[in-house]
Amino acid sequence: MGDFADYARKDFDKKKNVVASADKNDQKDVQFNVEDAKSFSAPEVAVPDTVVNTEVTAPVVSTGDTAVALGRGLDVGTANLVSSFQDASGNVNLKIQRNAFIDIDCDDYTRNMLTRLGVQYVVVNGRMVVVGDPAFELANIFNRNTRRPMKEGMISPDEADALPIEKMLLETLLEQPKTPGEICYYSVPAEPIDADMNVVYHQGVFGGLLKGLGYEPKPLVEGHAVVFSELAEDDFTGIGISCGGGMFNVCVSYKSIPALSFSTSRGGDWIDRNVASVLGISSSRACGLKEKGIDITNPNGREEEAVEIYYRNLIAYTLKNIKERFESSSSMPKFPDPISIVCAGGTSMIGGFTEVFKQEFEKINFPMDVKEIRLAEDPLYSVSKGCLVAALSESV
Amino acid sequence: MKPQRDGDWMSSSFDVPEALQKRVSTIAVDDLAKRGMRTVKVLDKAAILSLVDEAVEQVVATRLQNLDTEDRDKIREEAKSQFKKLVAERNSHQKEKQQAYEDRIENLRAQAVSLEEKLVQAESAKEEFARQAEEQTEASASEVLNPAVAPVPNPVIDSDQLKEVIKEAVAEAKGDTPSSSDAQMEGLKASIDALASKVTSGSSSRGSHSTGSKVIEPPTEEALVALFSKETGEKIENNLDQVEVKNAKAGGVSANLAKLKNLRKETE
Ligand SMILES: Nc1ncnc2c1ncn2[C@@H]1O[C@H](COP(=O)(O)OP(=O)(O)OP(=O)(O)O)[C@@H](O)[C@H]1O
Numbered sequence: 001m002g003d004f005a006d007y008a009r010k011d012f013d014k015k016k017n018v019v020a021s022a023d024k025n026d027q028k029d030v031q032f033n034v035e036d037a038k039s040f041s042a043p044e045v046a047v048p049d050t051v052v053n054t055e056v057t058a059p060v061v062s063t064g065d066t067a068v069a070l071g072r073g074l075d076v077g078t079a080n081l082v083s084s085f086q087d088a089s090g091n092v093n094l095k096i097q098r099n100a101f102i103d104i105d106c107d108d109y110t111r112n113m114l115t116r117l118g119v120q121y122v123v124v125n126g127r128m129v130v131v132g133d134p135a136f137e138l139a140n141i142f143n144r145n146t147r148r149p150m151k152e153g154m155i156s157p158d159e160a161d162a163l164p165i166e167k168m169l170l171e172t173l174l175e176q177p178k179t180p181g182e183i184c185y186y187s188v189p190a191e192p193i194d195a196d197m198n199v200v201y202h203q204g205v206f207g208g209l210l211k212g213l214g215y216e217p218k219p220l221v222e223g224h225a226v227v228f229s230e231l232a233e234d235d236f237t238g239i240g241i242s243c244g245g246g247m248f249n250v251c252v253s254y255k256s257i258p259a260l261s262f263s264t265s266r267g268g269d270w271i272d273r274n275v276a277s278v279l280g281i282s283s284s285r286a287c288g289l290k291e292k293g294i295d296i297t298n299p300n301g302r303e304e305e306a307v308e309i310y311y312r313n314l315i316a317y318t319l320k321n322i323k324e325r326f327e328s329s330s331s332m333p334k335f336p337d338p339i340s341i342v343c344a345g346g347t348s349m350i351g352g353f354t355e356v357f358k359q360e361f362e363k364i365n366f367p368m369d370v371k372e373i374r375l376a377e378d379p380l381y382s383v384s385k386g387c388l389v390a391a392l393s394e395s396v
Numbered sequence: 397m398k399p400q401r402d403g404d405w406m407s408s409s410f411d412v413p414e415a416l417q418k419r420v421s422t423i424a425v426d427d428l429a430k431r432g433m434r435t436v437k438v439l440d441k442a443a444i445l446s447l448v449d450e451a452v453e454q455v456v457a458t459r460l461q462n463l464d465t466e467d468r469d470k471i472r473e474e475a476k477s478q479f480k481k482l483v484a485e486r487n488s489h490q491k492e493k494q495q496a497y498e499d500r501i502e503n504l505r506a507q508a509v510s511l512e513e514k515l516v517q518a519e520s521a522k523e524e525f526a527r528q529a530e531e532q533t534e535a536s537a538s539e540v541l542n543p544a545v546a547p548v549p550n551p552v553i554d555s556d557q558l559k560e561v562i563k564e565a566v567a568e569a570k571g572d573t574p575s576s577s578d579a580q581m582e583g584l585k586a587s588i589d590a591l592a593s594k595v596t597s598g599s600s601s602r603g604s605h606s607t608g609s610k611v612i613e614p615p616t617e618e619a620l621v622a623l624f625s626k627e628t629g630e631k632i633e634n635n636l637d638q639v640e641v642k643n644a645k646a647g648g649v650s651a652n653l654a655k656l657k658n659l660r661k662e663t664e
């Protein structure tokens with residue numbers, strides 16, 4: 001597939017040039033599709049508050065026994081990869097893969113064993129690489145850590161095997177496009193404010209991978225995706241926060257147009273690392289502790305207290321950053337009505353998350369009127385669904 | 397010197413193992429069995445060599461007894477000069493090795509210096525770039541629409557290639573060098589490695605918002621292209637299509653879609 005390499009290279013060049021030549025009036029953004037966003041845009045136009053209840057039918061392609069709508073969503077996350085499409089009856093179907101792997105010695109016995117056990121593998125450089133959830137189980141058996149193709153929201157530069165593995169994982173999640181050049185919106189981190197990372201490179205890599213699979217890739221910043229999936233009733237106005245494994249992604253949106261979006265490199269992994277270090281346990285144990293179903297409004301014992309402390313810290317840090325960025329920005333639209341804050345992502349799924357979020361919110365003088373702070377309907381699938389909404393809306 | 401079987405036994409050498417090797421023939425055990433042989437007597441190489449040694453010693457001992465003084469002196473002289481010749485040969489060989497080794501160290505040192513210069517260049521380019529980026533960011537009207545900052549042009553240094561060269565050099569130089577300088581060599585190698593990685597990782601960077609200390613450096617564009625071309629080459633073995641991926645269903649997005657399309661229509 002020379003096509004793939006070419007695309008990635010061109011895409012990379014193009015973005016590098018866009019970025020390098022961007023002058024102050026040139027409102028081009030490499031992180032989400034501004035042309036598309038602009039077409040929604042006209043803040044001065046009053047939008048009547050009518051609720052649209054006509055079912056919109058997206059263009060449908062019939063392939064044999066199943067008919068699905070054109071357009072795909074893909075959440076490219078540090079911890080999870082989630083693809084989505086809309087089936088004939090209007091349901092959203094998702095496929096989920098843990099974005100992790102582990103490599104083991106390659107032989108016929110292992111090969112057969114893994115297939116029989118229903119464990120997925122890929123052979124890379126003569127080693128068998130087990131991907132997805134079973135990688136965690138095997139890591140425990142072998143007392144090793146899983147390897148992660150991504151780190152803090154981006155493709156990991158330290159992981160040489162990351163690319164072939166991500167490609168494989170995407171193939172299992174997306175299959176072939178229904179028509180050549182089917183649109184696939186994929187999530188990318190917004191500009192990180194506390195780390196020096198190359199979003200352009202990351203975006204180019206996944207754009208290239210998707211192009212290689214036959215899709216027309218379109219990036220969407222993760223917080224914006226949360227807005228698309230959770231804030232329809234507010235006319236896509238409000239704050240969407242994706243609380244992920246590698247980072248938090250924030251998007252302040254006005255009528256579907258992002259007014260402010262950024263990311264921080266603290267997320268679930270950050271909590272795991274810190275809890276692990278204060279308790280003197282491994283990060284994966286800390287993660288298990290965190291996910292086992294505790295309530296951070298009512299922590300039980302030293303271990304759960306450690307989790308609560310870092311959750312509070314992370315939420316306060318996020319709120320403080322929204323406030324600072326909002327206040328320092330000169331181009332904030334006026335929000336005439338109180339807004340909603342919606343949290344999505346795996347890290348928001350801990351017991352008591354919204355309560356603690358509200359408590360921390362009360363502690364700072366937040367610059368916007370907020371009417372509601374709530375969790376997304378499907379926190380783990382919210383970003384993918386938002387990408388799907390964007391893709392369906394453009395697939396005519 | 398060609399192995400000789402007879403002639404002047406002092407000034408020639410005879411390679412017994414090689415001679416043995418030349419004369420042995422290999423027969424499959426099955427063939428032997430076909431010829432009706434059920435047991436085989438085995439004489440191993442060490443046994444043969446020690447037999448040869450014994451025989452030679454005996455011959456030499458008896459011959460020496462029969463030599464007159466003149467012959468004995470002659471033999472002693474020959475032995476002496478042969479020995480001297482060998483020592484001289486060995487010394488000059490050693491000298492060559494030493495010279496090659498020193499050349500290599502010199503070479504590595506020169507590489508280190510040039511790397512250091514490139515690093516300084518890269519760093520000042522980076523600073524300059526960060527300064528420009530800062531200006532752009534400040535001047536920009538909208539934060540959201542302000543694009544990320546492009547990587548600084550990279551100095552063309554392939555650190556992997558460099559490391560490979562160094563590794564080879566070290567391995568080669570190590571072969572026959574006095575062991576006291578191994579440590580020196582290792583130290584040099586380590587510092588060049590460190591320098592090389594510093595140059596690679598320091599060579600591209602986004603400038604504007606590095607408020608934190610955490611810096612994750614992307615690979616260079618060359619590395620990116622290399623990765624892609626590696627990826628396209630081979631077909632990767634896997635069983636991914638034989639195993640079901642975790643599935644889920646979620647609430648529909650029709651309402652969102654309708655809202656979005658409506659909003660877009662109204663603003664057109
Ligand atoms: N029930 C739970 N309670 C607390 N944390 C959870 C729970 N389930 C998952 N997590 C955490 O959520 C994180 C993964 O969330 P998610 O899948 O949204 O991240 P991601 O999108 O892959 O990462 P990112 O967006 O940062 O790149 C992990 O840190 C995981 O430990």
Ligand SMILES: [Mg+2]
Binds near residue numbers: 076
């Ligand atoms: Mg995410």
